[in-house]
Amino acid sequence: MAEILAIQGSARRGGNSDSLLGSALGALQKAQDGSEIETLTASELDITPCRSCHGCWETGICVIDDRMQQVYRQCLEAEHIIVSAPVYFTSLPGQLKVMIDRFQCFWVRTYRLGSPPRPRRSGMFLCIGAMDDTRFFDSASLIIRTWMSTLNMKCKVARFYHGLDAPGDFEHHPDYLKDAAAAAKELKG
Numbered sequence: 001m002a003e004i005l006a007i008q009g010s011a012r013r014g015g016n017s018d019s020l021l022g023s024a025l026g027a028l029q030k031a032q033d034g035s036e037i038e039t040l041t042a043s044e045l046d047i048t049p050c051r052s053c054h055g056c057w058e059t060g061i062c063v064i065d066d067r068m069q070q071v072y073r074q075c076l077e078a079e080h081i082i083v084s085a086p087v088y089f090t091s092l093p094g095q096l097k098v099m100i101d102r103f104q105c106f107w108v109r110t111y112r113l114g115s116p117p118r119p120r121r122s123g124m125f126l127c128i129g130a131m132d133d134t135r136f137f138d139s140a141s142l143i144i145r146t147w148m149s150t151l152n153m154k155c156k157v158a159r160f161y162h163g164l165d166a167p168g169d170f171e172h173h174p175d176y177l178k179d180a181a182a183a184a185k186e187l188k189g
């Protein structure tokens with residue numbers, strides 16, 4: 001069982017979200033506190049979108065048998081979940097949003113059946129955007145906080161990094177890389 005589940009939410013590999021996530025995970029590995037880290041790339045998941053079929057309505061269990069069944073287990077087992085993702089049209093990349101929508105069965109467990117996952121777990125969100133206007137982060141942040149609450153998890157740390165567009169832009173922001181590392185320590189502190 002991995003204590004930390006890290007979710008890479010960008011459609012592109014090796015970009016800004018990937019690099020900031022790498023910095024955060026590097027800080028955790030350096031701390032050498034024995035926490036096991038598991039990573040997952042949303043764009044590589046072979047999953048189908050939520051069909052709103054209400055197949056989970058009475059049980060809180062999704063009836064679609066695909067890779068999400070493993071993602072559910074990973075999210076239930078982790079003490080901390082870290083999501084790193086860019087803003088797309090004020091929201092999140094479709095691949096990540098498809099994954100999040102599939103947690104409707106957890107919404108059912110938590111809010112309809114009154115049987116939420118175990119408490120006292122925490123999450124972190126690293127959000128990346130090209131624009132300097134921080135309002136672009138608002139909806140993405142609300143989506144992540146709402147998703148984490150269906151997992152009975154608090155989004156303890158959220159960081160917003162603006163002015164990053166081309167894949168290598170993070171290199172011009174050593175302050176951002178340092179901050180992502182500090183954020184990871186805050187999550188575990």
Ligand SMILES: Cc1cc2nc3c(=O)[nH]c(=O)nc-3n(C[C@H](O)[C@H](O)[C@H](O)COP(=O)(O)O)c2cc1C
Nearest residue numbers: 010015016017086087088089090129130131164165
């Ligand atoms: C489809 C699409 C929509 C985007 N929408 C926004 C936006 O609404 N606000 C913003 O600040 N940046 C927006 N961006 C820019 C990305 O957030 C930016 O390029 C980011 O650095 C990408 O992160 P990555 O390198 O991890 O993929 C958009 C990019 C794409 C491809």
